[in-house]
Amino acid sequence: MSDQHKPGTFYLTTPIYYVNARPHIGHAYTTLAADTVARRQRLLRGNDNVYFLTGTDEHGQKVQRSAAAAGITPQQFTDEVSATFRALWDRMGITYNDYIRTTEKRHAKGVQALFNRLYEGGHIYLDSYTGSYCVSDEAFVDLPPGTPCPDCGRPLETVTEENFYFRLSGFQLKLIDLIESGRFAVEPEARRNEVLSFLRGNVAAAPAAALELSAAGTAYIPGALKDLSISRSSFDWGIPVPEPAASESKQKHVIYVWLDALANYMTALGFGQDDCENYDKFWPADLHLVGKEIIRFHCIYWPAFLLAAGLPLPKMVQAHGWLLFEESKMSKSRGNIVRAETILDAFGTLKPEATTEEQDLFGTDVLRYFLMREIPFGQDGSFSFDALVQRYNSDLANGYGNLVSRTLAMIEKYFGGVVPNVANIETTGSHPREALLSGVPTDYDFGAHLQRIWNLIAVTDGYITANAPWKLAADETKKEQLAEVLYSAAEAIRHLTAALYPYLPYTTCKVWAQLGLGQMTEAANTGELKNLEWGGLQPGTKLGALAPIFPRAPKELIQKMTDTEQKPVTTEAATAVAEATAPAEAAAAPAENANGIPAIAETITIDDFAKVDLRVAKVLAAERIPKADKLLKLQVDLGFEQRQILSGIAEFYEPEQLIGRTVVIVANLAPRKMRGLESNGMIVAASIGDHGHPYLATFLESLPLGARLK
Numbered sequence: 001m002s003d004q005h006k007p008g009t010f011y012l013t014t015p016i017y018y019v020n021a022r023p024h025i026g027h028a029y030t031t032l033a034a035d036t037v038a039r040r041q042r043l044l045r046g047n048d049n050v051y052f053l054t055g056t057d058e059h060g061q062k063v064q065r066s067a068a069a070a071g072i073t074p075q076q077f078t079d080e081v082s083a084t085f086r087a088l089w090d091r092m093g094i095t096y097n098d099y100i101r102t103t104e105k106r107h108a109k110g111v112q113a114l115f116n117r118l119y120e121g122g123h124i125y126l127d128s129y130t131g132s133y134c135v136s137d138e139a140f141v142d143l144p145p146g147t148p149c150p151d152c153g154r155p156l157e158t159v160t161e162e163n164f165y166f167r168l169s170g171f172q173l174k175l176i177d178l179i180e181s182g183r184f185a186v187e188p189e190a191r192r193n194e195v196l197s198f199l200r201g202n203v204a205a206a207p208a209a210a211l212e213l214s215a216a217g218t219a220y221i222p223g224a225l226k227d228l229s230i231s232r233s234s235f236d237w238g239i240p241v242p243e244p245a246a247s248e249s250k251q252k253h254v255i256y257v258w259l260d261a262l263a264n265y266m267t268a269l270g271f272g273q274d275d276c277e278n279y280d281k282f283w284p285a286d287l288h289l290v291g292k293e294i295i296r297f298h299c300i301y302w303p304a305f306l307l308a309a310g311l312p313l314p315k316m317v318q319a320h321g322w323l324l325f326e327e328s329k330m331s332k333s334r335g336n337i338v339r340a341e342t343i344l345d346a347f348g349t350l351k352p353e354a355t356t357e358e359q360d361l362f363g364t365d366v367l368r369y370f371l372m373r374e375i376p377f378g379q380d381g382s383f384s385f386d387a388l389v390q391r392y393n394s395d396l397a398n399g400y401g402n403l404v405s406r407t408l409a410m411i412e413k414y415f416g417g418v419v420p421n422v423a424n425i426e427t428t429g430s431h432p433r434e435a436l437l438s439g440v441p442t443d444y445d446f447g448a449h450l451q452r453i454w455n456l457i458a459v460t461d462g463y464i465t466a467n468a469p470w471k472l473a474a475d476e477t478k479k480e481q482l483a484e485v486l487y488s489a490a491e492a493i494r495h496l497t498a499a500l501y502p503y504l505p506y507t508t509c510k511v512w513a514q515l516g517l518g519q520m521t522e523a524a525n526t527g528e529l530k531n532l533e534w535g536g537l538q539p540g541t542k543l544g545a546l547a548p549i550f551p552r553a554p555k556e557l558i559q560k561m562t563d564t565e566q567k568p569v570t571t572e573a574a575t576a577v578a579e580a581t582a583p584a585e586a587a588a589a590p591a592e593n594a595n596g597i598p599a600i601a602e603t604i605t606i607d608d609f610a611k612v613d614l615r616v617a618k619v620l621a622a623e624r625i626p627k628a629d630k631l632l633k634l635q636v637d638l639g640f641e642q643r644q645i646l647s648g649i650a651e652f653y654e655p656e657q658l659i660g661r662t663v664v665i666v667a668n669l670a671p672r673k674m675r676g677l678e679s680n681g682m683i684v685a686a687s688i689g690d691h692g693h694p695y696l697a698t699f700l701e702s703l704p705l706g707a708r709l710k
Contacts, residue, residue, distance in 0.1 A: 009049045010041040011282035015290045015298075016055040016100060016264050019081035020062060021337075023088050025367070025383065026291075026323045028340040032368045033320065033377065034289050035094045036446065039502035043530050051282045053268050054089065055100035056082040060257040061135050064237035074237045078103055088340060092364040093506070100268040102239075102260060110267030111260050112242040114309060115230075119245045123167050123308040126248050129229060132156035140229060148708060151293075154610045155710065162251055164231040164241060166259070171304040172225040173214060175199055178303065178313070180216040185316040186299050187444075188378035191292055195299040199225060228301060230256040262302045265314070285314040292319045318444055321380035323371075338383065342564045343367045347392075349560075350551045361506035366392055369503055372446035385561045389553050396507075399457055400496070401550030404511050407464065407489040408546055414473050417543045419490060419516065420483035425535035429488025433534050435459045436495045446503075453499050460492040490515065491537045498529040507549055514549075516541040566673075613668035614684065614709035616699070622655035625677065633677060634658065636665060639705030646672075646679035649694050664697040664709060 014034045017027055031054060038052040058078035067077035082101055089096065100107060118124050132141050134149040134156055141149055145158040176199050178184040179192060186192040201224025203211060211219040231241050231253040238254030240246065246253065263271070269283055270276040290298050298317045306313050325338055347366045348359030370388050373395065375381030411417065422428050435456055464485065472482040494515060501508045501524060512520035515537065523529050620642065621635040630648045632655060645665065664684040672679050685694035 008045055009051070009282055010045055010287075011051045011269075011285045012037055012041070012053070012287040012289065013265050013285055014054040015288075015294060016057040016102065016261060017085055018057045018060075019078050019085075020066065022081070022084050023340065024337040025340045025343070025371075027085070028088070028092070028367065029323050029371050029375070030289055030291065030320065031089060031094055032092070032364075032371055033446070035096075036368065036372060036502045037287065037289075037444070038095055039505060039524075043501070043524055043527070046527065047525055051097045051269075051278065052095060053098050053100060053265065054094070054096045055098070055264060055268070056085055056102070057257070057261045057264075058082065058101055058103045059238040059254070059260055061232070061235045061237070064235050065135065067237075075103065091344065091360050092340065093361050098268050100264045102264060106270075106273060107264060107267045108239045110270075110272030111239050111255060111263045113272030114263050114266070114305070115245070115255060115259070116242055117309045118166065118305065121308060121310075123170075124164050124230065124245065125167070126162065126245075127165050128160070128162045130158070130160040133159040146710075148710070153613060153708070155606070159234060161233050162249055162253075163229040163233070163256075164245065164249075164253060166228045166230045166305070166308070168228040168301070168304050169223065169225050171307055172199060172220070172222065173212075174307060175225075175300060175303060176218070176220055177215045179299070180214055180218065184299075184303055184313050186295070187316060187318045191295045191299075191319040191378070195295060198296060199300065201225075225300075228256075230259045232256060258297050258301055259305065262297065262305065266311075284312040286316065288314050288317045290317060290319050292321055295319045318378070320377055321375070323375065324380055324382045325384070338565055340364075340367060342561050343388065345564065346557050346561045347553070349557075350553060358506070365504045365506045366396070369396065369450075372503055373450045374447070376447050377444055385558045388561075389555070389558050392550070392553050395454060396550040397552045399454060400500070401548070403457055403461055403464075403489075403496075404493055404514070404549055405546075407486065407493060408514055408543055410469055410473075411486050411490060411543060412546060414469070414482060414486070419537060419539050419541040419543070420487050421539040422484050422487045423480065425487070425491075425539075428484045429463065429492065431463045432456070432460045432488060432492040436492060436534070450503065453496060456492070456496060456499075460489060460496070463492075464489050487537070487539065491534065494537050495532050495534075498532055501529060510547075510549055513544040514546055516543045610710075611668075612666060614664055615667040616703045616705055616707040616709070617663055617665045618705055619658045619661045619663060622658040624650060624655060628674075631674065632658070634683070636663070636681070637705055638665075638667070643680040644678065645681045645683060646674050646677060647683045649683070649685070649696075652693055653696075661696070662698050662703070 012034055014030050017023065034052060034054070038050055041050045056078070058074075063078060064074050067074040070077060078101070086099055089099075115124070129140070132143050132145045132147070133139070134141050134152065134154060136152045136154050137149060139151075140159070141156055143150070143156055145156050147156055148154065149156055175184075176196065179186055179196055179199075186195055196218075199220065200218065201221030203219050203221060206221050210221055212222055213219060232238065233249070233251040233253045236252065236254060238257070239260055241249075241253040241255055265285055265288065266272075266279065266283060269279040271279050271283070288298055295317070303313050343366065344360050344363035347363035348354075348356075351359050351362050354362065366388070370391050371381075371383075374383075374387065374391060411419065467481075467485040469482050469485045472478040472485065493511065494517070497508045497511045497515070497520075501520065509520040512518070512523070517523065517537075520529075615638055617636040617638050619634055620637050623633050625631045625633050625646070628650070630650050632647050632650045632653070634645045634647055636643060636645055666682040666684065669680075669682050684697045686697070687694055
């Protein structure tokens with residue numbers, strides 16, 4: 001195996017997605033960003049020199065428990081969920097070269113090879129551990145058992161077991177020096193600082209005598225980085241620890257999920273296999289794209305494993321922020337998931353004449369453009385259906401789409417659909433030509449890149465407006481000037497379309513064909529789209545069949561998508577996932593006892609209860625809702641935030657009775673709209689009698705707002 005990949009190649013990865021829920025647009029965001037980079041790199045380097053990897057992470061205790069709850073084997077469970085990810089990426093036309101699953105034999109073989117390499121190098125030892133463990137996050141947490149996990153809020157469990165440990169502590173200074181020097185690049189700066197802060201320890205609280213300096217002269221606390229557990233012996237859904245290490249213990253160990261999962265970036269290329277041609281060609285990775293919540297694993301654990309194994313490090317880890325919906329991170333537990341399929345289905349209706357596949361690719365272009373344009377890469381960004389439709393209409397329908405349609409329609413009208421001849425191509429269209437040839441940035445700041453392209457669209461629009469070809473066409477003496485203006489506009493569109501190809505791969509191909517230039521994918525493969533020069537559009541070229549590129553989206557599309565997300569998923573695969581990963585559906589109402597009190601519902605596990613986040617809140621305001629006899633609109637204070645809750649207690653409580661009252665709310669209930677208003681939570685109450693009279697749960701003691709019930 002080589003130490004450095006061949007020059008001219010480019011290898012990029014998404015994180016491999018954990019199979020604890022069906023994919024949503026947060027997953028799509030990462031994958032579309034990676035696909036955009038891959039398409040751009042193929043334009044520059046050629047198809048065979050770019051390798052794009054994605055896949056699914058399928059081991060761990062959480063998967064084993066979820067499968068048991070669903071009454072199926074872990075392999076069946078992971079097969080179902082992984083298939084939903086792959087099906088969505090295929091539907092969206094994602095151009096991955098490989099899709100790795102951590103349950104594959106090739107992956108297990110590579111992980112065991114890496115484990116043995118670390119073990120034989122003296123970087124792994126056997127020890128025992130007792131501590132608090134979060135099953136959901138697959139991580140030990142330095143907090144008392146039973147307390148909520150600081151990341152996910154679920155109760156921590158006490159775990160006592162024998163583990164194999166990786167000597168992570170020995171790489172503290174090496175990692176600091178690599179990141180500070182830029183030899184191991186971590187972007188953006190905020191994430192790099194986060195990683196360095198973790199590596200350095202709490203320097204501000206340490207005495208000066210306890211500090212040492214890195215090569216760059218920054219202080220750190222030696223020993224702040226602790227050794228890492230890399231195996232588990234309390235469950236068996238994972239890759240077995242191989243010999244000779246396995247013989248050290250009387251218990252069977254499986255390799256800890258992060259060593260297992262992170263190794264996918266090499267095992268997919270053939271690491272540990274007889275055939276390692278792709279590994280030799282593409283490793284180390286040029287770019288790992290990850291979410292900010294897993295930056296520590298990729299920028300501390302992963303490079304430390306590689307350093308210990310004597311393997312080259314990836315060149316860059318680029319973290320993106322969270323995609324927020326209604327200002328909250330999308331997550332299954334919050335119930336605020338938006339599916340990419342909803343957007344594909346809705347925008348596909350704007351192309352009724354197209355095939356289903358074409359409708360999906362059109363919808364993918366719309367979603368990709370919005371995410372890349374709207375979200376500053378590396379930062380958190382907001383998503384809403386309103387913003388999606390507004391951005392589509394303003395930028396795609398009224399901007400790029402309108403420029404294409406009106407320019408080509410005028411060539412069709414005034415020159416019979418043939419690109420007009422001009423006396424001197426090199427001097428035509430001075431304004432758009434100079435602007436276009438000044439260059440477009442090519443880094444990972446997608447928003448800035450697209451803003452630059454849209455500035456060029458505005459330049460071209462302004463050029464057409466200033467020269468008014470419709471007026472020139474009315475004067476026979478200005479035929480040459482008319483030809484120059486329309487040629488220049490069409491040539492500008494060629495340049496803009498080439499620049500937009502990685503972002504709008506389906507619709508730019510349509511524009512390319514309308515320009516009479518044939519198959520854009522062939523032009524991309526042959527390198528025709530890179531380093532375009534002015535004048536490449538040949539006069540006399542016959543335009544293709546013209547049709548609207550981006551029909552305007554009606555406002556009704558917003559409500560259509562909103563309504564779709566409020567309906568349950570009905571596909572077979574999604575149903576299997578929902579049954580396996582979501583809280584159990586409410587059972588039929590239990591029979592009542594003789595005194596009219598309902599019987600106890602069926603038994604649940606502590607894990608089921610832990611999914612319900614009950615919080616102490618105070619009612620700040622309460623008012624009736626017009627034409628809603630049963631609803632009250634409440635404003636409640638959780639200490640760290642305020643929120644609106646609609647409660648069906650208006651028949652039993654006057655609003656003024658509730659103001660200042662301490663109540664219990666279900667804080668992680670999915671938002672719901674009633675009477676045009678959104679409710680974010682539910683008030684907890686006992687229900688007594690034939691009419692279900694509610695009695696609000698409260699406390700005699702004074703409690704801090706936001707305190708969690710458990």
